[in-house]
Amino acid sequence: MVDPRSPHGDSAAPAPMLAQRLAAGDRAALARAITLVESKKAEHRAQARELVQVLLPSTGRALRLGVTGVPGVGKSTLIDRLGSMLTARGHRVAVLAVDPSSTRSGGSILGDKTRMAALATDENAFIRPSPSAGTLGGVAARTREAMLLCEAAGFDVVLVETVGVGQSETAVADLVDCFLVLMLPGAGDELQGIKKGVIELADIVAVNKADGDGVARAQAAAGDYRAALHILAPASPAWSVPVAIVSGATGAGLEALWATIGDHRARMEAAGLLQARRRAQQVTWMRVMLEERLTARLRTDPAIRRRLRELEAEVAAGRLAPLVAADELAAAMGA
Template sequence: MSPRPAFASSASDIDRLVAGVRAGERALLARAITLAESKRPDHQRAARTLVQELLPATGKAMRVGITGAPGVGKSTTIDALGSYLTGLGHKVAVLAVDPSSARTGGSILGDKTRMARLSADPNAFIRPSPSAGTLGGVAAKTRETMLICEAAGYDVMLVETVGIGQSETAVADMTDMFLALMLPGAGDELQGIKKGLVELADMIAVNKADGDNLPRARTAAAEYRAALHILSPRSPNWQVPVVTYSAYTGDGLAALWNKVVEHRDTMTKTGELAARRRDQQVKWMWSMVEDRMRTRIASDPALAAELPRIESDVADGRLSPAVAVDQIFASLGW
């Protein structure tokens, strides 16, 4: 017997995937996400139909972005927080945005032993970042995965940014709340603010607030609270809280999640949550337009022959970037 294909893209196949995802069947959920991540043109067309069919069942989940420097304990935090949430009756999906995955051979989430409890939890679903190579490509696939998971009944999305720099902005632009994890006593409290990370945050959480570290965690939290007073808040309706917790012992996780729920309630009552999501949808659309244009440019054989010359002329100062763009679009007939 020949092996069953990972997925197909006929109308009946899409109908079966839609029904399976809506029913919460994990195997069909994984196949639907694989379809959305595929780079084959026919699969991409099928994935667009799939997501459109699932759209009415999306939008009800709490979407939380999580970031933090290496060593801050993101995986341990997500494992502990996710397990706490499934214990409360939630269904949790963990997704990643890692633009470096194509170079490094996979997302940090690929090693599910980092989230031992959650990876074995029937009410949790962990999906590594797709190896799309570019931030825009990874972010677009992660957004589609998020919608598919929501349609499957997952009511909490934990979206981890594994990369650096713009990936943090990308995650902030696809979630309702952006959580920045910090370490106590690392000497980088004010430096973190200078980097602009904290200005994206809807909440700051200082990890490793346990044992001998507890006084240092409280001191770091106080420094962040003081520094936040001189920064413009991301939202006029929300004062960014700073909490301490321990991913190791679980202390403070309940208070942390209560702040997430409070943020959700506040943003919903003021109408800002709906406005933020509308803006995110439009940004997503234009991001996909840009990705489609890049794909079109890269796949044009005539332009492919001309691009090395154009790039060389721009690099050597013989051609201005503006004129080079004119030549590229002229070659495409645009």
């Protein structure tokens, strides 16, 4: 079920109280908590840090699945159908749909609310669109924290959908346990999307829209993808990337896809690789947060902002080398 974005003012409850309400299954508290971690206000950031730390012991038990693919591949339709199948089996599903930010307002366009009609009215589902706000690859700056909050609220499957452009695949892969790449059948070049970087990140490849006249094209495309994957060395000795054929519109192949996702998790856990993956992601998370803090200081410290503008003018005029300017700014920031 979709929860409205709460005003920042409603998110100002003390962190322990908000954490208690969230852990008790209060959906409004979850929505407010996510708004809190998305806020750029200093006082909200402090509360968000406390909230995430308080809830940290209650996180980590969910299956984290990333879903990406080119625009039009049917990510939202597939997630809607897959999520509904899972809630019918007793799972609680959270969807963090990273929306492209409006170029005018900077806010989320929120298209995914309307493209997930079944989950939007499901009491065992929670959909949260978040504006990408210009972060790398369109992945929302606070998606990691939002994922932890959903886990603490009792959601045992967390799906992260990305806009599927730029380098968002890399960013999403650093968030999840299993990375699903959706492909289109019959798109002219059957190897569209088979970029070495994307395939190296994929845990599962699925050809979507295998329905009606598209079934034969999907089967042919799957064969091409399998052949392409065969010549690439697997990222892990415990797992070879499979190619599934599915239809988000009809649900065909989704049960088998979910079984494959479960098989991936079981094998990775048995080999100790799931735990290693999450530990590495935690370190990456910390580094990203550190980089954000440094960048924020460039924007908010008056003296540094003033000197930045001066140095930019000098660099643009060709009077100062970019390396020299960067070193001076780093020294000013104590780096």
